[in-house]
Amino acid sequence: MIAFTAIRYPTMAESRMNEPIKQAEFEAFYVQTARVLHGYLVRLSRDSAIADEILQEAYMRMISAPWIEDKGRRAYLYQTATNILRDRWRKQKRERENWEQNKPPEQFLPDFELPIDMASVLERLSAQDRAVLWLAHVEQLSHREIGGILRLKEKSVKVILFRAREKAKDLLQAAGWGLAHEE
Amino acid sequence: MKNEINLDSLLKEMVGHYQPQLPSASLIWWRAQIARKLREKERIERPLQVMRVTAAIACAVILATLSAHSWGQLQALVLDNKWLLLPLFLLTGSLVVALFVSPWAKSDRFPFRWTSTPG
Numbered sequence: 226m227i228a229f230t231a232i233r234y235p236t237m238a239e240s241r242m243n244e245p246i247k248q249a250e251f252e253a254f255y256v257q258t259a260r261v262l263h264g265y266l267v268r269l270s271r272d273s274a275i276a277d278e279i280l281q282e283a284y285m286r287m288i289s290a291p292w293i294e295d296k297g298r299r300a301y302l303y304q305t306a307t308n309i310l311r312d313r314w315r316k317q318k319r320e321r322e323n324w325e326q327n328k329p330p331e332q333f334l335p336d337f338e339l340p341i342d343m344a345s346v347l348e349r350l351s352a353q354d355r356a357v358l359w360l361a362h363v364e365q366l367s368h369r370e371i372g373g374i375l376r377l378k379e380k381s382v383k384v385i386l387f388r389a390r391e392k393a394k395d396l397l398q399a400a401g402w403g404l405a406h407e408e
Numbered sequence: 409m410k411n412e413i414n415l416d417s418l419l420k421e422m423v424g425h426y427q428p429q430l431p432s433a434s435l436i437w438w439r440a441q442i443a444r445k446l447r448e449k450e451r452i453e454r455p456l457q458v459m460r461v462t463a464a465i466a467c468a469v470i471l472a473t474l475s476a477h478s479w480g481q482l483q484a485l486v487l488d489n490k491w492l493l494l495p496l497f498l499l500t501g502s503l504v505v506a507l508f509v510s511p512w513a514k515s516d517r518f519p520f521r522w523t524s525t526p527g
Contacts, residue, residue: 248437
């Protein structure tokens with residue numbers, strides 16, 4: 226009796242799993258993501274030199290990591306960058322103060338070419354709130370993905386995001402920004 | 409709901425205005441390749457380093473055992489021939505250098521480099 230077994234060919238993603246990313250693929254991904262990731266890191270760290278270092282470190286780790294599909298690569302990058310920054314703060318014993326508490330910045334970034342209202346609103350939020358707002362609104366990530374990046378539960382992300390939005394809206398209103406209220 | 413849309417567009421507008429000076433992708437790629445090569449080199453050299461340390465420890469143990477075993481004879485030999493102290497001192501010094509200074513000299517933290525630059 227002959228037994229037929231179905232041959233299962235590996236998918237594109239499976240066959241590339243152990244290969245690192247190719248240079249051309251990396252460069253295209255970098256052009257697509259670096260500017261926004263840098264903005265995220267500057268907002269989080271409040272220091273463009275630190276943002277530069279972490280950006281490079283995160284991309285270097287991504288290059289060394291096994292190949293990831295395009296969808297997961299962005300989340301991996303944000304997770305790596307956030308972890309590097311939090312590790313730095315942990316070493317300086319400043320994680321709690323920087324991440325959860327709303328510590329006002331020592332100095333405002335003078336060379337920041339941004340509309341002042343939103344930039345100054347973000348400056349007044351905690352790093353966790355800034356990260357959640359950025360990932361939800363700029364990167365349009367789901368609560369689950371944000372939770373994965375920031376090491377939070379999906380439900381916690383929902384609550385933190387809601388509170389961060391409320392705080393941001395209050396600050397915008399206090400600054401005289403005309404937010405339309407329809408509710 | 410409108411609040412949310414406004415916050416969304418404000419954040420996106422802020423990102424749209426942001427034009428930082430970024431390092432080129434090829435520079436990061438090149439740095440990653442160097443880091444990878446260094447990691448590979450370390451991985452290859454690790455067994456050699458383990459062997460080196462093991463050999464040094466074995467030598468030290470053998471030397472200590474032999475010295476302890478014939479300590480009286482050694483003492484008498486050195487006291488009778490004081491000129492033996494100088495080569496013994498030099499040998500000990502070289503061993504200390506070989507054991508402790510040379511691994512440090514290979515690390516990045518070593519302040520002096522003997523590599524010559526071309527031209």
